[in-house]
């Protein structure tokens with residue numbers, strides 16, 4: 316396939332999924348744990364820009380980017396070249412055994428790009444969950460405290476510690492306990508569902524946060540507060556304006572580390588390099604992964620030098636962490652984002668989506684909230700606009716319709732009623748509009 320170009324056009328050659336995908340799904344069911352689900356079981360053979368090609372010759376429009384991972388697009392020529400060159404040189408030494416420049420260069424890049432003008436250090440890992448675990452390790456070690464505060468609707472991963480931080484039971488936590496101790500949960504400043512209304516949300520959520528930390532944890536026992544600056548799996552919840560800043564200032568006042576989990580929001584996705592930038596939040600530690608390396612597995616913890624350097628030699632690491640091929644991909648992906656002004660592209664995508672989502676909200680009385688930023692957008696579906704009753708069945712029906720028409724869509728949310736949009740930043744406008752046409756058809760079919 317190298318050298319060919321995938322036309323940025325949807326093609327329905329068979330039903331989606333087609334017969335070859337169905338045969339592969341049968342093999343999957345006989346070989347892969349049933350615990351590993353597939354959202355749209357069309358088996359992919361190639362992808363580029365905003366298109367995924369499946370085994371049956373269908374060309375699907377991608378509104379998911381593999382969950383905000385392929386922001387630079389699949390088969391990004393920058394990334395391909397960097398990965399090819401790196402594979403030809405060497406694929407692994409283990410940085411802890413014999414190091415290499417690519418790891419250092421990624422650390423320098425992240426120290427430079429993340430919010431905060433102070434000295435920073437970075438450590439590299441393989442997955443978002445691993446980055447979050449390490450951020451907590453580092454925060455506990457540095458502060459000598461144990462308690463960690465997380466929020467309602469939070470998602471931080473699927474390992475034991477990060478399951479404990481994650482809020483939602485099904486499917487992430489159900490019967491997988493016991494979970495790690497010393498994790499405390501507080502309400503999220505979720506404007507749409509705040510009991511006394513969006514206007515009061517930020518102030519009241521902050522008051523509750525302060526009161527719960529004081530009464531149930533004790534400020535001096537608290538190592539860290541971890542929060543996604545825009546929540547991902549929990550429903551693309553944008554905290555009430557000012558809430559993040561208040562929480563951060565409170566943390567600073569009490570010697571608590573403020574950790575921003577930017578695994579989903581990072582790398583131009585929200586129209587800034589990091590979602591923290593938008594509200595001028597300067598985290599002590601920041602976790603990144605997903606969009607960092609054009610699809611290669613890589614994750615990072617970046618933070619204040621005095622915190623990151625407080626760990627004894629050998630205290631952090633892992634066999635594959637900062638793999639050279641993944642690092643080469645990250646350097647190329649980040650370079651592409653800077654060169655093409657990917658942040659501006661994310662903001663353009665918001666301009667394309669918002670008017671069309673607003674039209675849908677006006678036409679069908681089932682969209683309670685439109686939210687998000689840049690190319691991280693969502694609609695929350697309700698069966699009753701007054702009562703805000705979550706419409707999870709409708710959400711699932713819309714999702715199935717989009718899939719059948721060759722549009723790869725994702726849902727999320729604690730109540731399963733949020734439809735989210737995470738297109739590659741390299742997808743052309745026409746494809747985005749065609750995807751939105753399909754979404755409109757889904758509403759016409761299921762929301763009348």
Ligand SMILES: *Cc1c(COP(=O)(O)O)cnc(C)c1O
Pocket residue numbers: 441442443444445447470471472473543547548576577578579580604605
């Ligand atoms: C996806 C995600 C994680 C977990 O990342 P993995 O690479 O799946 O382990 C953690 N935090 C947030 C905010 C995420 O979106």
